[in-house]
Amino acid sequence: MRYLPLTPSDREQMLAKVGVASIEDLFLDVPEIARLDGPIHDLPFAQGELAVERHMQRLSNASVAAGSVPFFCGAGAYRHAVPASVDHLIQRSEFLTTYTPYQPEMAQGTVQTLFEFQSQVAGLLACDVANASMYDGSTACAEAVVMAARVTKRTKVVFSGGLHPHYRRAARTLAKHSGLEIAGLPMAINDEAAVLAAVDQNTACVVVQCPNVFGTLTDFTELAKAVQAKGALLIAVFTEAVAFGLVTPPGEMGADIVAGEGQSIGNSLNFGGPYVGLFATKDKYVRQMPGRLAGETVDADGTRGFVLTLSTREQHIRRDKATSNICTNSGLCALAFTIHMTLLGDKGLKHLAQLNHEAACETADAVSSIAGVDLLSESFFNEFAVRLPGDAAKAVEAMAAQGVLGGVPYSRLRQEPGFENVLLIAATETTTAEDIASLADTLKKVI
């Protein structure tokens, strides 16, 4: 077995040193009834690289890769061009094969990149402080909700109807068991007034999204003020981090907590994971934050260095009183994010965002000129919603049969009457003029 260095004679010598006759003697604490007499049945035996690679390659071939067809899926995961150096650097042994930096003197590479990551995220979102990552955007959203309840000591949560349904579900799962009461507004392309109206004296937070799940952009500045005046917090969620190269960041709109998905910078689609949750807030709430934080300090010689800090919030110190149970986070995806962001810089990010917006504008023009297709999003960044004359899921299936991945039917996210015909279409810098033409042609044919 290529991964196991011990030889039979090593094993014998080692058993002798331990003072037992056989390996069985090391498993005597296992109840007799649970001891197996050999390798588990129904599973294959060890195989060489070649055989394993063949197996996996066959499975890979059984899916349609996004890059091989005109591709317009978004709804929380976006296909962007990631520079080759990003994937090369994250595969360096010293980053890939190390643990959470519990011993900072031998992990400065990891802790410093996390410090830079936090700084970049704070800058991108215009927030005081960001943590070292969460699992993904949806779990970051869930943690934001329970954090808001801790901060305000209130128990009601208002979800805007523009929030990604998966985020809403994930947040609800966590919040419900923390004794929180959920007020979910009906799905809506714009529901600011309804959100504010739902806030009462017991409301801990409202959760809004920009760009929202229908692509629509909303300035939440006034809403944030009104919500805060009622003693609640505004949580701003996002699923497309590239947007903030072009769109007013949530911190500038006055959001108290910002939670979203960082996948689209540095990370590939990966069928939904691993991704990287971004989490930021105001300085005054830092001690209520979940997750790890890297901070600056000095060593015994006074040289600058970095460590994980404020860990008295965390489960390994506070156990049942911790702000969250999170331990492992999304370190390597955060590294990919920070490297890509460093390559882009402010200038590159804005340029990239503009290309995304332009591709979406062109796609929207092409699609909405088809008879029977209505553009629902008045404003948008790189994703918009259209209403088709018929069922959107069927249209998407029919387009796929013709080799076009033409978007995500809204019903895929949530089955809600009145939304069966809604199709979400995303375009990025990877979208070409030919892709747009194929989409328009195919869509016209299938509806």
Added chain:
Amino acid sequence: MAMNTIGRPTAAVANDAAAPTTFSGARGLLQPTSLIFETGSIDRTGVDLPPVKGVKSRLGGVARTTSTGNPGLSEPEAVRHYVRLSQRNYAIDLGMFPLGSCTMKHNARLNEKMARLPGFADVHPLQPVSTVQGALSVMDQLSHWLITLTGMKAVALSPKAGAHGELCGMLAIRAALDAQGQAHRRRVLVPESAHGTNPATAVQCGFIVDEIKAAPDGRVDLSDLKTKLGDDVAGIMLTNPNTCGLFERDIREIADLIHAAGGYFYCDGANFNAIAGRVRPGDLGVDAMHINLHKTFSTPHGGGGPGSGPTVLSDALGPFAPVPYVVTRTDGTLDLVEHEVDSDGEPFGRMVAFHGQMGMYTRALTYMLSHGADGIKQASEDAVLNANYVQACLKEHMSPAFDGVCMHEALFDDSWLEGTGVTTLDFAKAMIDEGYHPMTMYFPLVVHGAMLIEPTESESKASLDAFVASMAGLAKAAKSGDTARFTGAPYHAPVKRLDETRAARKPVLKWSPPVEANKIAAE
């Protein structure tokens, strides 16, 4: 070919002068590492993009007017920045990383290569299922392996890491209790030795934690457990093998007791790597258990994640699994169940957007196919043998926390350091100078000054012998009064011991321009 015959070969000259401070700040191969904010600039970029067209904006008045403040670097600068930083990290690829409970085993590069195949890495989670049959097969095959290896009935793949898997299992327990009209059961028994995520998880699910004591042999104190049972008990969260590296030999009795009391048995499966292929938790009476794919099945830890925490469930809890899950249609194709039946009244629901950690599933499946049922069993046995060998070799130098054989981890306390002026922390920092990542320290909490050593099956005997020699050397040094070796350590790391107290007292959590930094300092 002409050879250089004039060059002068260097000769080593004995020299006992102290190393001079360099002008560059480098120390030979160890290069200085500034922050990107100090070297980059706001108008530099390392990505070439096609020109923008000037299409009329449709941002609806929500256009950003401010800078992100994030500097850019050209590609050569960026590559150098991260390579330099990487060289300040220790890694399993560099040497032994015996961080107990964390299972730092070898990360095969075949797994990395497979995870990057376009049919896995470049597929969107919401493509029509007809276009992702291969990706769904990976989930289906991984499920089969996990269910078969654990002897359980169902698996929820979507949890994103171990702690998230705990949440999944405990939420399933809560949902099952609610469905049985047992909503008043809110007390969860958690041994004192448990990992911090266990009590934190229980609380996140709305449970109250009740600690149970450890017996002198490092296992659950059965009599204490019995006194804590009652009709308000929801279940127990027990790690097995436990965090002391010991198998809970009364596990069947514990399971029976908990079941008889009307509760469920959650098993923290972080240590499954000691028994995978040899023992099936399903045979032990477990109702739910998460599996850290990033431990047992070697998906890389990446400096803190990502992980993956699939949670296997018993017959009783299977119906309460979250969405999504993969099902086989009558025509043999695969489908995803993504919607709860009753969208707001359902007991559990969804834990996460999309379907979990696909990138980890492909790596773990590659590991499983490579090892096979026989290799997985052998790996567990080697992991246990390696730990016992280390324990046997070190017991004359250090004090094992418990008598007898261990599973995959050797646990020592700090009684052997008494009177030396050296603490577990100091000892750990001296290991850094020896070129080893320290073992897990001060965990589990039930052992004073705990040192938890997990060598894993990836270490050869020669590697263990070298480690033991180094540890024995340190132990002798500590006992012989060579205290400075420890209290001043590390001496040979890229930085000296870092001041964690200062970092927490005046948190600096992001970079600020020097002017602002000075202003803050002055305040």
